[in-house]
Amino acid sequence: xxxxxxxxxxxxxxSTEDYLKAIYKLExxxxxxxxxxxxxxxxxxxxxxxxxxxLAERGLIEREPYKGATLTDAGTKVALEVxxxxxxxxxxxxEEIGHSWEELHEExxxxxxxxxxxxxxxxxxxxxxxTRDPHGHPIPTRSGEVEETATQRLADLEDGDRAVVxxxxxxxxxxxxxxxxxGLMPGASLEVTEAxEVTEAxEVxxxxxxxxxxxxxxxxxEPQLVGRVVARxxxxxxxxx
Amino acid sequence: xxxxxxxxxxxxxxSTEDYLKAIYKLExxxxxxxxxxxxxxxxxxxxxxxxxxxLAERGLIEREPYKGATLTDAGTKVALEVxxxxxxxxxxxxEEIGHSWEELHEExxxxxxxxxxxxxxxxxxxxxxxTRDPHGHPIPTRSGEVEETATQRLADLEDGDRAVVxxxxxxxxxxxxxxxxxGLMPGASLEVTEAxEVTEAxEVxxxxxxxxxxxxxxxxxEPQLVGRVVARxxxxxxxxx
DNA sequence: TCCCTATTTTAGGCAAGACTAATTTGTTTC
DNA sequence: GAAACAAATTAGTCTTGCCTAAAATAGGGA
Numbered sequence: 203x204x205x206x207x208x209x210x211x212x213x214x215x216x217s218t219e220d221y222l223k224a225i226y227k228l229e230x231x232x233x234x235x236x237x238x239x240x241x242x243x244x245x246x247x248x249x250x251x252x253x254x255x256x257l258a259e260r261g262l263i264e265r266e267p268y269k270g271a272t273l274t275d276a277g278t279k280v281a282l283e284v285x286x287x288x289x290x291x292x293x294x295x296x297e298e299i300g301h302s303w304e305e306l307h308e309e310x311x312x313x314x315x316x317x318x319x320x321x322x323x324x325x326x327x328x329x330x331x332x333t334r335d336p337h338g339h340p341i342p343t344r345s346g347e348v349e350e351t352a353t354q355r356l357a358d359l360e361d362g363d364r365a366v367v368x369x370x371x372x373x374x375x376x377x378x379x380x381x382x383x384x385g386l387m388p389g390a391s392l393e394v395t396e397a398x399e400v401t402e403a404x405e406v407x408x409x410x411x412x413x414x415x416x417x418x419x420x421x422x423x424e425p426q427l428v429g430r431v432v433a434r435x436x437x438x439x440x441x442x443x
Numbered sequence: 444x445x446x447x448x449x450x451x452x453x454x455x456x457x458s459t460e461d462y463l464k465a466i467y468k469l470e471x472x473x474x475x476x477x478x479x480x481x482x483x484x485x486x487x488x489x490x491x492x493x494x495x496x497x498l499a500e501r502g503l504i505e506r507e508p509y510k511g512a513t514l515t516d517a518g519t520k521v522a523l524e525v526x527x528x529x530x531x532x533x534x535x536x537x538e539e540i541g542h543s544w545e546e547l548h549e550e551x552x553x554x555x556x557x558x559x560x561x562x563x564x565x566x567x568x569x570x571x572x573x574t575r576d577p578h579g580h581p582i583p584t585r586s587g588e589v590e591e592t593a594t595q596r597l598a599d600l601e602d603g604d605r606a607v608v609x610x611x612x613x614x615x616x617x618x619x620x621x622x623x624x625x626g627l628m629p630g631a632s633l634e635v636t637e638a639x640e641v642t643e644a645x646e647v648x649x650x651x652x653x654x655x656x657x658x659x660x661x662x663x664x665e666p667q668l669v670g671r672v673v674a675r676x677x678x679x680x681x682x683x684x
Numbered sequence: 685t686c687c688c689t690a691t692t693t694t695a696g697g698c699a700a701g702a703c704t705a706a707t708t709t710g711t712t713t714c
Numbered sequence: 715g716a717a718a719c720a721a722a723t724t725a726g727t728c729t730t731g732c733c734t735a736a737a738a739t740a741g742g743g744a
Contacts, residue, residue, distance in 0.1 A: 235721075247721075253702090267709095267723075268721080301561065316553045316557050321540065324541060458732095478690090486733090488691075489733075493731075508692080509739065
C-alpha cells in the first residue's frame, strides 16, 4: 500500500489522464473490467493490467484483481478536470475557431492534456460560463459538479411525443453534420408526428439512406423523416404530456 | 546510414521537436556542440549524445561525432513549423486570450507540439496573417521563410540616434512587463536624448532599479530613463541618419 | 611532442507504456 | 465435481528519453 504521495503540481501524463477518463466513462457503480478498459483505450489487456497497477499505487484508482478498477476521489477529480477541459475546448473550437465536427474531437482529445488552468478559466469566461458542449454533454464545473444527462433516445419515442434534444452521440462526425442540417441540435424542441405528413420524395430519399425512419417536426420547421440509426444517436428529455 | 523513412503523417514527439528547435536556435553556420545543446535543453550531455544519434538515423540532423549537430532540410522544416506554432500561439494567447507575459511562454511551449495544421491555419487567419509575435520575433511562413531580425541593442546606441524597436529578449517576463509600461514594444519609434532632459526624481528611481541608465524618448511620449540591463534586452533597427 | 583538461562518448540503469505469448483464475455448464 | 472457455495476469521484450559514472578523445599549451 505504498500510495506514493507526489508533488501536487506534477502534471499527469496524457496516458494517465486517458485511463482515468475511460474508467470514469465506463464505471456505473461497478468496477470496470480490464477488457472493457482495453477496448475503450484500444490497447492490449495486458497493458491495462500493468498500468492499472501503477494507478492504484498512486492512489488514483482502486483495483481488485480479476474484478476491475474504480476511481478514488482523487481519480474522479482528475477525470472530471480532463473532461471539463475537453468539453470547453470542443465548444471553443466550434464556436470561435470554426473547426468542423470532424476536427473537433481529435483536437480536443490532444489539447485537453496540455492547457493550463489559466487557459481553462479564460475559455470559461470567453464562452460565458457554458454548461454544455456542442454535443450537449454537460461541462463539469471547476468543483466537479455534473449536470444531468438525457437517457431517452429519439428513436424510442411514440407518435405525438414532445421532447427537447439533450445530447448527441459523438461517435460519427458525418452524422453530426447531418443532424445539424436537420436542426436536431441540443436544446431544440421537437414533436414526433405522423409519417403521412411527409412528402413522398423526401421519404424515398431518407429511406434509402437510413431504414425505418421516424417522422419528426423540429420547432419552427416542417416535418421531416429521420432514419432510425440517426434517431438512435439523439438523446432527448421527454416533455411531460 | 539506415535513414529510416517513416509515415509522413507520424507526429514527432515533443522531445524530438524541442531538440530540433534548440539546434535551429543555436546553429549559426557551424554545428551545435553537444554541451551547448545540453545547456539549452537543460539535460545531461550524455542524454544529448543518445538522442542526436537517433535524430541522425531519422535523417533530421547530421551528426559529426565530437563536433556537433546540424539540421538537415527535413529537420529545418520541422523546427520552423514548431517555431511558427509557438509564435502564432504567443500572439494569440496575448491578443485573444489575455495571458500575461508570464503565462505566454510556458503555455505556448506546451501547446506548440499539439495543435493541428488546421488550428495553425485558423490562428493565422484570425490574427490576420501576422508576421511578428508579441516579442517582435518573426513568425516563419508556412513555407518556411523568416523575416530579418534586429541585431543592434538599445543599450549600444548614442545620443541622438533614432531607431525602431525590433524585438525584445523573452527571457524575463517581469522585464517585459516593465518594457510594456515604458512603451518599448516592437514597432515603437524612439530617439536617444540627453540625460539632462529627465527629471531628477525619475532619475533616482530608475537608477536604483537598474544602474547606468540611458535616456530615451519614445515617439509621442516624454523622455525617460531606461536602465542598461533593460536596454540590453531591447533590439532595434537603427534609422539611417 | 606530450600532457592536461574540457568535452564527448560509452556503458549500464531506470521508468513509462506499449506489445506478444504463456499461464492462471473464475465462471459456467454438463 | 470436472471440463471448457473467457478473462486476467505474469513473464519477458521493446522503444523513448532520461540519468550517473567511467572511459575515450581532441586540442591547446609547455
